Amino acid sequence: MKKFILISFILLWTLLAQDRETNKLIEGLLGDTPIEEDLKELCDVIGGRPTGSRANSLSIDWGLKKFQEAGVSASKEAFTMPGLWLENETSAQISGAAEFEPRVVALTFSKGTHRTGLRGKLVDGGHGTTDDFAKLGENARGNFVIIETDELVDIDGLFKEYADAVLIEDLAYEAGVKGLVYMSSRPMRLLYRHNASRSFENTLPMVVMAREDAKRCLRILRNDESLALLVKINVRKGGAYKSYNVIGEIKGSERPEEVVIIGAHLDSWGLGTGANDNGCNIAMMIDIARQMIKLDLKPKRTIRFALWNGEELGLYGSMAYTEQYESQLDNHVMAMSVDIGSGPITGFFTGGRPDVLNVTNKIMDPLTDLGMFTNIDIPLVGTDNFDFMMHGVGNLIANHEPANYAPNYHAESDTYDKVNLEALKRNSAIVAAVTLGYANDLNINLPRQSRQNIEKLVESTDLEQQMKSMMGIWYQWLDGKRGRKK
Numbered sequence: 001m002k003k004f005i006l007i008s009f010i011l012l013w014t015l016l017a018q019d020r021e022t023n024k025l026i027e028g029l030l031g032d033t034p035i036e037e038d039l040k041e042l043c044d045v046i047g048g049r050p051t052g053s054r055a056n057s058l059s060i061d062w063g064l065k066k067f068q069e070a071g072v073s074a075s076k077e078a079f080t081m082p083g084l085w086l087e088n089e090t091s092a093q094i095s096g097a098a099e100f101e102p103r104v105v106a107l108t109f110s111k112g113t114h115r116t117g118l119r120g121k122l123v124d125g126g127h128g129t130t131d132d133f134a135k136l137g138e139n140a141r142g143n144f145v146i147i148e149t150d151e152l153v154d155i156d157g158l159f160k161e162y163a164d165a166v167l168i169e170d171l172a173y174e175a176g177v178k179g180l181v182y183m184s185s186r187p188m189r190l191l192y193r194h195n196a197s198r199s200f201e202n203t204l205p206m207v208v209m210a211r212e213d214a215k216r217c218l219r220i221l222r223n224d225e226s227l228a229l230l231v232k233i234n235v236r237k238g239g240a241y242k243s244y245n246v247i248g249e250i251k252g253s254e255r256p257e258e259v260v261i262i263g264a265h266l267d268s269w270g271l272g273t274g275a276n277d278n279g280c281n282i283a284m285m286i287d288i289a290r291q292m293i294k295l296d297l298k299p300k301r302t303i304r305f306a307l308w309n310g311e312e313l314g315l316y317g318s319m320a321y322t323e324q325y326e327s328q329l330d331n332h333v334m335a336m337s338v339d340i341g342s343g344p345i346t347g348f349f350t351g352g353r354p355d356v357l358n359v360t361n362k363i364m365d366p367l368t369d370l371g372m373f374t375n376i377d378i379p380l381v382g383t384d385n386f387d388f389m390m391h392g393v394g395n396l397i398a399n400h401e402p403a404n405y406a407p408n409y410h411a412e413s414d415t416y417d418k419v420n421l422e423a424l425k426r427n428s429a430i431v432a433a434v435t436l437g438y439a440n441d442l443n444i445n446l447p448r449q450s451r452q453n454i455e456k457l458v459e460s461t462d463l464e465q466q467m468k469s470m471m472g473i474w475y476q477w478l479d480g481k482r483g484r485k486k
């Protein structure tokens, strides 16, 4: 009996000590920290940073320096990007029944044109459905097809845009079009950059045209008048090259071989300055690591802070990590991604893993001061948790109030002023508390899933459909190029 009381006392004391550490960390992160200054440096000074660009290189060194200045042990970890694609300049001219210069930008992986441009007839492709292409018939061949889009209002719309593009582009190839013109899904002549669905295999010129300009074209075409399009797409393309993730680490005091990894992606598109996607959460990673060192916290498991690269082009940095560290993945307790902007965190996506859901619920129960949370147990494709999920590692994605994420997504308008700084600080306290919960509770046991378990997850959810809408990763999984092999 005495022994029991003693053990209970030690247990209680340990729990309280853990709570005290978590509370100190939360308090520290909610207090005065340089997170806003860091975010300004990354977005305003370095700016948009597509992987392979000079700004991206600067951001790698910046991230490394930030960790080092905070006393966090960190390194640049090299990986191979499959190819280079950067836009230099894109322009267009409409002629025929009307003459004007629409605002355009190239889709990522778009084919470039000759310096003097590529000219063709512009035809109305409706919404780019099977019926629409059937209606166009031979009229699509050798012409530019313009695709009408619905206005984007939320993240569901964004997922639909990605899924629709796969079918539209398949139909366009089949019809033998000269090129595709997508109507921008955002008003006010806002442009953004999406990936062509075939990724590095894309061979068509493709642009996004300002919504108002595209509507003008469609009104004229639907009035039975004809238009021609001259488009000049100047892109920089190249073969495989070396890029880097930046990984910071705080070694575990009791089980250093066990790892909790949290991350955000350093790269962005070059149109805006990648503030909500994903500079704000890069600043969060640095702020959490810095605060843990400042408070001299000693997590029991190792915590790694990942600044991923190559995310926008196909999640290449985090994929490389899961390959490089494959022999350690059995010891990865949890992998978290934060990549849905700076709206207040409402909970986490727990990846279709009831065991992860239970643990996360338990860790978050005491966090009532930071908000009301609902964790949602579905698997999601689209950010750096993906390869961990396909390797069977327990994974989380922070879920946020949608706020202004979707309207500014990948757009010229994704700049510092769109970040909700107050929510960002609270978000960082939430992420830190969950991370510490995973790192300190040695009773947590989330065994890595087998290939069979992962296949079951794919079959029992809409993962297959999601994977098919993202950059060919479905085939990489089938071919064994991605995910757990056995």
Ligand SMILES: [Zn+2]
Binding pocket: 265, 277, 278, 311, 339, 383
């Ligand atoms: Zn992102």
